[in-house]
Amino acid sequence: MEAVALKDRENQIHVKGEAPFNIVCNKDSLAGAVSQRACVFCGSRVVLYPIADALHLVHGPIGCAVYTWDIRGALSSGPELHRLSFSTDLQEMDVIFGGEKKLRRALLELIERHSPKAAFVYSTCIVGIIGDDLEAVCNKVTEETGISVIPVQSEGFKGNKRAGYQAACDAMFRLIGTGDTVGISKYSLNILGDFNLAGEIWMIREYYEKMGIEVVANITGDGRVDDIRKAHGAGLNVVQCSGSTMQLANMMEEEYGVPSLRVSYFGIEDMSEALYDIARFFQQKYPDDPEADRIMERTKALVQEKVRELVPKLEKYRKALAGKKAAIYVGGSFKAFSLVKAFRLVDMEVVMVGSQTGTEEDYRELEAITDPGTIIIDDANPLELNSFLTEKGVDIFVGGVKERPIAYKLGIGFCDHNHERKEALAGFEGMLNFAQEVYSSVMSPVWRFVPRNQEK
């Protein structure tokens, strides 16, 4: 097989052990490279999407709105406004004469029809070019309707997904601080960066409640506008996932003094660590309050109970999967760390790991926790992914919908670990689901028929 990387991308790939660590990242995707990455708009849409009682209006031509219509698995325990796809559906005349009037009328119409708690208006590529003043229109409609209408500056071409996260955080930050915080416990937290895929946040919330900690707002999963308004009253921000909501946590720390902890809910190790970190945080903050110690005790009991339950159930999968090879390519690199550990837990070997948006620091850490020979890759494309998968003889590939057909064409198992998935993979229960899913793909008899295995 020929050299895999595009010429200008060679420095975005690193093989552990072959050379001193050196990887270039956070670059714009190369033109013509068929990057797996999305855009600013996508980044902001992902983060804000699960706020279920807000109206999410995409200001632009129809495409952007349709392609993001209900593609995420983020569940709501109540309203489901987020699952509808609203668009101003800009037409040629709007592009020529400006879309502000249409936007205003669309907002008025939709607010009347759905009475949302707030509205987010996303700008798309074209809106940035025609120069509609989103801010002005939103302010005006806020005045007219009394409903917070918040612009999201997410023109697609203004950077990559990360810039979209920032735009979303800016938008959310406008809500924070506008609600009443009376009565919130000092042992309380906000959940950031979990999108409640397949109800994961309900599990996580339950852990916190068992620990004796109040959850003020699940900002990005099963989210509610009113909760977010008072999120600044919480004692701690717990941020899961690498990029998406860290900025928001930082902004809250600066403005309201709410500290934050970065965690991962994937795999036993990281999940337990997250809970202990939180308990420890409160112990350190309130060293003289016996309640803080009680929280720690309850946390220990919880983790022990969950692990005791889980480990024997994993045994079957471990036996079957030991020595099999895995490759990981996900959006955020933080998730990649957990996945590396989770595969170790079932005795599997990770031979390739990469992400769309990792930072140098992230890749450094990945290189530290992986085995020699592991390929570490930033912003990959189908041709590169394909050549690494075949070269390494992978048994399962973890990625998102765009990665799936690459694996399947080659006759390789696949596990969907993206926003689109419909299986809960977080938490202790999620680890079991993960093992089960990997098992059911790797062990399926269908692989015996694929060309890869027929030749032998």
Next chain:
Amino acid sequence: MSKKHPDYISTTNACKLCKPLGACLAFKGIEGTVPYLHGSQGCATYMRRYIISHYNEPIDIASSSLSEKNAIYGGGPNLKMGLTNVAEKYRPAMIGIATTCLTETIGDDVPMYLKEYARDTEGSEGLPEFVNVSTPSYSGTHMEGFHGAIHEVIRQKAEGGPQAETVNLLPGFVSSADYRLLKEIMAAFGLNSTMLPDLSETMDGQALLEYEKIQSGGTPLAAIGAMGRSKATIEFGRTLSGEESGGLSLQKKFSINNHRLGIPIGIEETDRFFELLSTLSGRPMPEKYAKERGRLVDAYVDGHKYLFGKKAIICGEEDLVVGMTAFLAEIGVFPIICASGGTSGRLAEAIAEVTGDMLSGQPAIYEGVDFFDIAEVAETLGPDLLIGHSKGYPLARKLNIPLIRVGFPVHDRVGGQRILHLGYSGAQQLFDQVANAFIAKKQADSDVGYSYM
């Protein structure tokens, strides 16, 4: 009644997609071709994701990955760099370039860039061919993008010359299984034909040992060149634009007779297609299809009682809606709403043509609507069935009626590309599905649970 109704300003749950997506799909049906979007990175990624969910096949769409700077100073340099990178990495026979809302609005002149690129690269070896289409996503739908791309491919690549015995077939956007069937039918009539596009293999391929950078299959470029020398063109699409289409452009430029038909869904529309093929080939209908037709009529009779008088909503791409309406009318199901996000202005007329005197009244016909509009009307009419793509599922669920999945996209089932809609065999499958959906619903709703019909 054929206008958008009610007259909402915004769109909720659209029943259409944007133009560049249609163009990418059309390009994907040409041998050795990589679709390329001149725009920002996001669009290409979104469309790939959307298409993958239907076909479960790799689809690489390259992009100029324009950033803010390019948006201000023009995307020419990025376009050229992107084309070079694709050419080097994929070694395609052709790159099909579609614009997006971004590049259309900043006014990038793609034909001029391509001329410059040709000048810059003169004498280089291994360069692919290029074809470009303008697809501003703020007008029309993915279907205009699809037909626009086909039109441009023909306009830019078809060549004249001494007439040959070949027939051009422009089926529009149907499933991979449909394209396969069409090829088989043409061959069965002994017709030497060129079908454009051909997504039968490129988007429904086999399991592989070695990954193909560009999926094999698709209409060969040489055959497209030769389209200008064919003796006739068959073009499906009763709602196609009057002035611009692949078939018409071949007619104007090379005086090739263009026969425009509806997509052959159901007996009558299929009969029309087969009659034309008989005329063009000078042969009667092959026995295989005569038998298929016979079996289909027999099935229509066997199942007619479960269907008569039932009310259906049909939604999706305009020409597919026309075909489905024709089919439903002939099996006795009454189409109460025919709806599309498209706005050709020809939907009502086309439906009247195909239903003729089979219907006791006229269905409500809506162009340029979204699912919110459709739901509003539907709820008052008490439909029994929804026929359309997966995006109709929330509505079907709300109304507690079965959804028969046809067309694109099918995101909540496997095998969207293998749904057969066309010909007698396609009608047979649709018929069994529709009839059984009613029977199953009756069974599910019944307290008794009879196991005989």
